[in-house]
Amino acid sequence: MATAFQQQIHVALSDLKLQRTIQSATARFGEKRREVISPDVLPEYQELRDHASRLKKHTLDHLDYYLEMLEARVQERGGHVVWCSDAAAAVEAVVAIAREHGVKLAVKSKSMVTEEIHLNEALERNNIEPVETDLGEYIQQLARERPFHIVAPALHKSRADVADLFVDKLGVERTEEPEELTQIARLILREKFLSADMGISGANFVVAESGAVVLVENEGNIRMTTSAPRVHVAVTGIEKLIPRAADLAVFLKLLGRSGSGQPITSYTSFLSGPRREGEINGPDEFYLLLVDNGRTKVLADAEKRETLHCIRCGACSNVCPVYRRIGGHTYPGTYSGPIGAILTPQFAGLGHEPELPFASSLCGACGEVCPVKIDIPRMLLALRRDIKRGEAREKRWPIEKLAFQGWSWVMRHPWVFERAGLLAQVFLPPQGGDAWIRKGPGPLQAWTATRDFPPRAPRSFRRLWRERTGKFYKEPAA
Amino acid sequence: MSTRVSLFVTCLVDQLFPKVGLAMADVLERVGYECEFRQDQTCCGQPAFNSGFTAEAEAVARHFLKTFETAEYIVVPSGSCSAMIRHHFGDLFAKDSAARAAAAETGGRVYEFSEFLTSVAKVDDVGARYESVVTYHDSCHALRDLGIKSQPRRLLEKVRGVEIREMAPAEECCGFGGTFSVKMGELSSDMLDGKIQSIIATGASDVVSIDPSCLMQIEGGLRRRELPIRALHLAEVLAKT
Amino acid sequence: MPNRDRILSRVRSALGRSSGQAIPALPPPRLVIPTWSSEERIRRLQENFRGETFVAVDSDEARDFVASKAQGLAAVASNSSVLRDIGVSGLPNVQSGFVNRDELRSACIAAGVGISSASYAIADPGALVVLAGAEEERLISLAPPRHIAVVPADRVLTSLDEFFTVVPDPALESSSMVLIGGPSRTGDIEMTLTLGVHGPREVYVVIV
Numbered sequence: 001m002a003t004a005f006q007q008q009i010h011v012a013l014s015d016l017k018l019q020r021t022i023q024s025a026t027a028r029f030g031e032k033r034r035e036v037i038s039p040d041v042l043p044e045y046q047e048l049r050d051h052a053s054r055l056k057k058h059t060l061d062h063l064d065y066y067l068e069m070l071e072a073r074v075q076e077r078g079g080h081v082v083w084c085s086d087a088a089a090a091v092e093a094v095v096a097i098a099r100e101h102g103v104k105l106a107v108k109s110k111s112m113v114t115e116e117i118h119l120n121e122a123l124e125r126n127n128i129e130p131v132e133t134d135l136g137e138y139i140q141q142l143a144r145e146r147p148f149h150i151v152a153p154a155l156h157k158s159r160a161d162v163a164d165l166f167v168d169k170l171g172v173e174r175t176e177e178p179e180e181l182t183q184i185a186r187l188i189l190r191e192k193f194l195s196a197d198m199g200i201s202g203a204n205f206v207v208a209e210s211g212a213v214v215l216v217e218n219e220g221n222i223r224m225t226t227s228a229p230r231v232h233v234a235v236t237g238i239e240k241l242i243p244r245a246a247d248l249a250v251f252l253k254l255l256g257r258s259g260s261g262q263p264i265t266s267y268t269s270f271l272s273g274p275r276r277e278g279e280i281n282g283p284d285e286f287y288l289l290l291v292d293n294g295r296t297k298v299l300a301d302a303e304k305r306e307t308l309h310c311i312r313c314g315a316c317s318n319v320c321p322v323y324r325r326i327g328g329h330t331y332p333g334t335y336s337g338p339i340g341a342i343l344t345p346q347f348a349g350l351g352h353e354p355e356l357p358f359a360s361s362l363c364g365a366c367g368e369v370c371p372v373k374i375d376i377p378r379m380l381l382a383l384r385r386d387i388k389r390g391e392a393r394e395k396r397w398p399i400e401k402l403a404f405q406g407w408s409w410v411m412r413h414p415w416v417f418e419r420a421g422l423l424a425q426v427f428l429p430p431q432g433g434d435a436w437i438r439k440g441p442g443p444l445q446a447w448t449a450t451r452d453f454p455p456r457a458p459r460s461f462r463r464l465w466r467e468r469t470g471k472f473y474k475e476p477a478a
Numbered sequence: 479m480s481t482r483v484s485l486f487v488t489c490l491v492d493q494l495f496p497k498v499g500l501a502m503a504d505v506l507e508r509v510g511y512e513c514e515f516r517q518d519q520t521c522c523g524q525p526a527f528n529s530g531f532t533a534e535a536e537a538v539a540r541h542f543l544k545t546f547e548t549a550e551y552i553v554v555p556s557g558s559c560s561a562m563i564r565h566h567f568g569d570l571f572a573k574d575s576a577a578r579a580a581a582a583e584t585g586g587r588v589y590e591f592s593e594f595l596t597s598v599a600k601v602d603d604v605g606a607r608y609e610s611v612v613t614y615h616d617s618c619h620a621l622r623d624l625g626i627k628s629q630p631r632r633l634l635e636k637v638r639g640v641e642i643r644e645m646a647p648a649e650e651c652c653g654f655g656g657t658f659s660v661k662m663g664e665l666s667s668d669m670l671d672g673k674i675q676s677i678i679a680t681g682a683s684d685v686v687s688i689d690p691s692c693l694m695q696i697e698g699g700l701r702r703r704e705l706p707i708r709a710l711h712l713a714e715v716l717a718k719t
Numbered sequence: 720m721p722n723r724d725r726i727l728s729r730v731r732s733a734l735g736r737s738s739g740q741a742i743p744a745l746p747p748p749r750l751v752i753p754t755w756s757s758e759e760r761i762r763r764l765q766e767n768f769r770g771e772t773f774v775a776v777d778s779d780e781a782r783d784f785v786a787s788k789a790q791g792l793a794a795v796a797s798n799s800s801v802l803r804d805i806g807v808s809g810l811p812n813v814q815s816g817f818v819n820r821d822e823l824r825s826a827c828i829a830a831g832v833g834i835s836s837a838s839y840a841i842a843d844p845g846a847l848v849v850l851a852g853a854e855e856e857r858l859i860s861l862a863p864p865r866h867i868a869v870v871p872a873d874r875v876l877t878s879l880d881e882f883f884t885v886v887p888d889p890a891l892e893s894s895s896m897v898l899i900g901g902p903s904r905t906g907d908i909e910m911t912l913t914l915g916v917h918g919p920r921e922v923y924v925v926i927v
Contacts, residue, residue: 361655
């Protein structure tokens with residue numbers, strides 16, 4: 001009986017258009033990344049990863065110190081810090097700020113944490129219109145869909161899809177040219193930027209010592225969002241902190257390269273509060289929302305704390321054989337790909353998404369490319385262990401546990417192991433000669449549906465060895 | 479310096495692919511090593527560990543350590559089993575520092591087969607001959623946990639008559655992943671599909687690997703498709719003369 | 720309990736730390752600065768920057784280049800002294816010296832070219848550093864479809880590492896610093912590169 005998750009996987013695997021699109025797009029990202037981190041282009045790549053990982057570890061291990069430093073600096077520059085325990089508090093805070101400033105229209109730049117707290121729905125419920133301004137996010141918003149990939153939200157849509165969507169939702173004349181589609185979006189969104197009362201952004205990095213948020217982009221919508229409206233609200237998870245501005249020399253070299261294969265993106269903004277004396281552009285008010293929403297839970301688990309190193313580059317998704325086959329929408333929760341597989345169970349609770357950490361062959365491609373050295377396979381194994389322990393406590397008949405207990409006993413008794421092998425032969429269908437099994441019993445069915453399974457060898461290795469040498473090793477007498 | 483090695487053939491080889499173990503012994507003997515087989519050996523514990531059953535895996539790991547406590551070189555025809563012992567035994571004994579030390583010590587004496595030949599025996603040419611076009615599949619654990627990439631290729635290059643063709647894309651998982659292969663059967667098969675397409679595209683007659691679990695997955699797929707391509711363990715190729 | 724206290728107390732108990740507890744000293748930031756001559760920096764900047772770079776021998780040449788790229792277009796320029804010194808602000812079709820927010824905004828939207836200075840340029844990766852302020856309003860380098868940035872030759876730095884050595888805390892200088900690596904771009908539709916999404920589609924750097 002396939003679970004809901006497995007059924008969704010089936011749907012994704014059967015969607016050939018989806019398959020073609022994700023495979024080719026992620027292959028491009030992966031290729032470009034390899035080019036720009038190769039030893040002749042960036043010889044210091046591994047060293048940078050080490051530094052980035054250590055800086056993240058240090059910051060997280062002393063997060064209270066850096067959060068307080070951050071708050072003081074932001075306030076010194078005339079900004080406001082709003083602490084939000086959970087999604088509800090964060091959403092409430094944004095709505096309150098919007099109300100205070102009479103906001104009817106808010107422009108938004110891409111931010112995974114705002115997806116996590118379901119901000120747009122809450123704004124709409126409160127009669128505030130949120131408009132996504134990153135082109136991919138704008139497309140997804142029109143389609144009323146979640147983002148498909150951390151860096152490329154509309155990765156799965158063809159130009160024809162976007163053309164149809166624009167005709168349907170915007171009433172424009174149909175065109176499939178990306179250039180023309182982009183110009184349509186530019187004009188509509190420009191009007192929004194200029195009339196919006198509030199700009200909402202996320203943050204790629206939050207610099208404690210400077211009281212600043214750092215935002216990385218290619219389109220220019222973040223610059224618009226954070227410069228044109230009178231109020232700027234930056235929403236960030238508390239784990240995004242780094243100690244000093246100069247640490248960006250390490251992080252900026254890794255983020256663009258890992259995520260989209262760019263040594264530097266078109267724009268990197270370093271924003272530290274409202275406009276200053278004499279400036280006429282820029283926001284009058286700056287709010288920095290510090291969101292917990294389960295992050296302190298992950299922080300408390302020293303074994304899995306490194307999950308919070310994530311800088312949301314998307315490199316893991318681009319190389320994951322599972323993500324590249326099922327795409328972002330098949331993953332439950334906000335975060336997809338390998339990082340999603342370890343973050344979502346920790347945020348949602350192990351009992352909520354128990355299959356997710358098992359949807360991996362543990363190939364390790366993700367850990368290999370992570371710029372901040374999150375050992376994702378190790379995290380997956382730890383989560384599997386925790387999930388099975390939880391199940392053992394709750395289930396009346398933990399069948400799998402009992403099976404492995406039996407297996408373990410057999411594996412500690414070699415003479416039983418030898419005979420168990422002989423016994424297994426009784427249950428498997430007889431094969432002639434070299435033939436493999438085409439249809440297996442019980443759990444083997446999932447294998448033999450698509451692959452042949454090897455028969456037990458007529459004589460095991462140990463038996464053949466005994467025949468060959470006449471002896472086994474014996475410990476010499478003491 | 480000893481010329482005696484202890485074989486840890488792995489549970490899969492013992493029960494399903496004994497010819498791989500015999501081939502490995504043939505090659506080791508040919509390059510001057512005496513092979514012993516400790517009959518208490520069974521498994522490294524990986525199936526339980528990967529499935530989240532660490533207590534059960536730990537018990538099996540202890541049995542392994544006891545079996546091989548006095549062995550000087552432990553040679554394994556499997557990248558994933560070698561990685562389990564060297565990388566994960568320490569995790570299993572997180573609370574027992576004595577066992578952790580024993581695991582680290584024993585782990586230092588465990589070698590994957592191609593690693594042993596190139597780093598310890600220091601041979602690339604084992605006197606093998608095999609007329610064939612082959613492609614080599616990098617097993618994920620060997621590649622990423624143990625850094626084994628060049629060693630099998632160096633050994634294959636010296637086999638008289640062999641032409642090696644690399645797959646593109648390279649380094650892709652075959653989709654086995656232990657119980658993943660049945661728990662997420664559809665995904666596993668789809669990944670296998672990709673691997674088989676890559677193999678076919680090379681035009682090779684054989685796909686070679688150092689991991690019996692990968693070979694089981696790949697051969698299972700090749701046979702189901704009734705393709706004439708053979709799946710061989712590196713030891714089987716090196717044993718041919 | 721207010722959110723602030725709740726979060727901080729959760730963080731502290733997660734880490735086993737107490738309020739006011741000190742932290743170990745952090746090693747200095749990793750900053751590795753290449754030793755490139757001025758010529759080498761400019762050469763690398765030209766190679767790396769995703770836009771046209773023009774090296775002017777003097778102010779007149781710089782001004783003439785800007786004039787040629789702004790010809791026939793409504794132009795808006797920042798109040799930067801660099802631009803004044805080379806005579807850009809005085810060019811006939813160039814508007815500058817705005818004090819009214821809405822007027823500046825309208826001018827930027829209507830303009831075909833925005834002319835700004837850059838406080839620094841970075842050779843590798845190729846980028847411009849624009850610090851916002853009264854002398855350098857934000858929308859000028861963002862809204863018009865063409866952007867021309869003038870940077871003094873002695874402000875061409877080697878790397879981000881050097882930049883952070885020279886400006887360890889950009890927050891001290893400005894409410895908004897932006898590193899500009901090239902024109903506005905996206906690949907969001909079928910991974911097809913399109914320029915000029917929300918920002919300029921063309922960027923020119925004039926080194927003087």
